[in-house]
Amino acid sequence: MNDQSKLASKMRPVINESGIEIKPLYTAEDVVASGGVDDSLPGNAPFTRGIHSLMYRHRPFTMRQYTGFANAADTNERFKYLIANGQTGLNVAFDLATQCGYDSDAPEAAGEVGRVGMAIDTLRDFEIAFDGIDLDAITVSLTINGAAASLIAMFLAMAEKRGYDLSKLRGTAQNDILKEFIGRGTWIYPVEPSVKLVADTIEYCAKVTPKYSPVSVCGYHIRESGASPAEEMGYAFAIAKAYTDMALARGLDIDEFAGRLSFNFNIFGNLFEQVAKFRAGRRRWSKIILDEYGARRPESGWMRMIAGGGGFGLTIEQPENNIMRGAYYALAAALGGAQTMALCCYDEAYTIPTPRAQRLSLRTMQMLTEEVGLADTVDPLGGSYYVETLTNQTEQKITEAMQWVDAQGGIVRAVSDGVIQARVSEYAYRRQRALETGELRKVGVNCYEDSDEEKPQVDLHGYDEAGARQQIENVRKVRAARSNEAVARALKALRADAEAGRNVMPALVDAVKVYATVGEMNGALVDVYGRFQEPTQLWRRAG
Template identity: 50%
Template sequence: MTGETKTSEKGERRQRFETSSGIELPNDFNPQNTDAIDYDRDLGAPGEFPFTRGIRRNMYRGRFWTMRQYAGYATAEESNARYKYLLSQGTTGLSVAFDLPTQIGLDSDDPLAAGEVGKVGVAIDSLEDMERLFDGIPLDQVSTSMTINATAAILLCLYIAVAKKQGVEPAKLRGTIQNDILKEYIARGTYIYPPAPSLRLITDTFAFCAREVPQWNMISISGYHIREAGATAVQEVAFTLANAITYTEAALKAGLEIDEFAPRLSFFFNAHNNLLEEVAKFRAARRMWARTMRDRFGARDPRSMMLRFHAQTAGSTLTAQQPEVNIVRTTIQALAAVLGGTQSLHTNAMDEALALPTEDSARLALRTQQVIAYESGVADTVDPLAGSYAIEQLTNEIERRAMDYIEKIEAMGGMLRAIETGYVQREIQEAAYRYQRAVETGDQIVVGVNRFRIEEEKPIPILRIDPEIERRQIERVRAVRARRDQVRVEAALAALEEAARGTENLLPRILDCVEAYATVGEISNRLRRVWGEYREAVDI
């Protein structure tokens, strides 16, 4: 761990220095204690295989990463106003947060949604809400990321339907849906259906996007939530790439060609506190994915081998104590993502350990990215830490340890089997326990929490969601049901249910449903009829 203990006999602060993944750090890295590097094999020029140094030849000298601030709360109108504000302040891409009922396929008037409507994101029940969400925002001019998984296919179809109403062809749409259900079983919990039909929805989305929405990233394979659950940097890389391998195999089994869908796969990583380890983590992940796609799956298109990723600073490191200190943490984490070559970045606001961010704190979080981009100079040369003994050795060691995990998972029968047996979950839980124990014993210092505390915390303004919003949203979804063409809705839902019992691609059927103003809950319930719901096995 990285905190202070008693001074060792050598006069050093600790007996052992190591990264968050337990990689021991020598006093200094030098030619005697690091692996020999073959430049062409291990690094290569930026923009060339194995893409260790980045996916573009000139990286941020050509254009900066997309500054994509994650936002969404209450109803579509409130979120729409926040998006327009962020765009006016220099955000270059939208990132939509959905409330919990939307994430798990419940309408706002479902009894199980009570108390959660609009709380952790925006409530979307029907096409009418989606139209309000993007009112006045031309969808052919922005890139939109949607953090949604179990209901990702539905939200994508809602987005396409709004674009068509704006006169924008689906082929012109740019953006990403997270659509990564495996990490929900591992770390997050917003799943609906069992794994097999969930994978079918994902591969149907792959095929539909390749044909109809070619500029859309049909999945964002997420290590972020795995890390937030307590995983180490090595585990984040290993489990994320193991999930990506599973999705690739499922798509190939469904009849897709590797170079047909692989260029539109994207990734989502956590930017955590240990700056050098994080930079090395991103570089190792790129190299591992390039080799996996070329050597294992036979990809020939260089774009299939490029690991493109969005990064978000680590929400789990934010503290309610002395929240202003979170600005410092977020700056270091954002710097790690930029030095590591991210394509897109969200910086957390200082108040997010307390509530959703206020407008002022969201602006300051965006300004953090802008200062790094325009004032720090780190974006003016590609992979500026390349060749550092420390960075190259950490990159190699993370790759070695992550490959050990992947090989162990494959020996079990693959990621689905590893999830079913609880192996992955246990590994993360054990890492989280070790970290928490280190905080409790003081081996891991958290500024303001177990060291450098202050007696009286001054209150800061936080965003509060008006409880009246839930009542209004319930009225809206009921009004939509009352005035729509119910015969058309029922016909579309029945056709979807029949298709789910067969093998045809479900996305055109879902699009028919949303264009008829069927709700997210109604569509999800028709699929529940066919597939049931997943229940996690709990060991007693």
């Protein structure tokens, strides 16, 4: 044992969140022992070094901040502000009532409209929200899950009404209901019909709007809820496989839809762990689609991703520190090869971002490409002994997370039984305890605190009561002006298709076009599918 090894043996081991012990020094021997270097070039399977041959040298990552306010008019104003400041995509935040399938004037929506996110009741709201925005130049991501089928129908109907060719229309819907059961809770229907609706959207979009991405599998919220980085990716892949299996059962060819699946991953935490996670994830997903499912088109095996947020990493204590955290998160996303970036704002730990905060996050991303050199070359950390070893080890951890899901009977069974929710919650508890004890160090929170620091002055986003009243008035005006007979016929057809087990997307599009509301369409589906009841025991099998 040399002097360095003797010294290292006396140190406390460093173990990253994915459970990998980090050595003080890496050499070529570590790379070989972990599986060797993947010497494929960027743009070639298994895409460890990136899904495009020139990556940002050809086109920088899309910058897509998460935005939505009480009503469509206010949201449209912020959209245009961000686009004027150089944003290249839109990421739409919806209010809780919309996410849960309620109209703005429903009793269940009281106090929620005007608080967080944009309220959507009918096609008219989409027409206002995207007025004056070129959907060919600015792609739109809809962050919606439980009510996703209805809102995808609205977006497509709005685009068609404005004259866009649906066969060429690009955009994304989150539409990942399984992660809602694990990590957020904006479900509506039981698990199986919820997954069936995701398959409906995949099938419909493959045939009608093949360049649109109807699902963005969202490890992001699983990570925010407590999972480790490797589990975040492993559980996301298990979810994506479930959706893939249902689409294949519909008779779709793997190459008809796999290339339009996308992913949403988190970026807070150790920079090198995040970079390795993305590199390993691209390789693992490529093997799943190209080797296991036998896709013929290399593009079907692309892990196209938005690296988003990092919200859990932000703090209300010393909030200006979040500006630096955000810069490091953006750096990790760029070094990891993200196609799109949605960076949390420094004030997002305690409020809806202000225009100034959103502009700062946007400028942070722009600096990476314009000043820091992240667009100059592909995979700049490739070949690092540390990063290559960590990539190999992380891929193994991702595989182990997927194997654990399989041992529970698959992701749908694990979600239905509440097993995976319990496992993620247990990890979140351990992480919180580590923060409280100081084992997990957080600058400004449990280390490097200012003893004389005053409570931070924060600019809170207030409840927009006037905006809520206006939204309720708007939906009532639409109901008064539309043909209620046509709406009744459309809702009857929607129920009939749901009862017969048919794809409900054509009926939803028809209902949207006659200005049926979100609450009416989702109410019709609840009549058939029922509502999800959360498992009351999060329980024994979670270990």
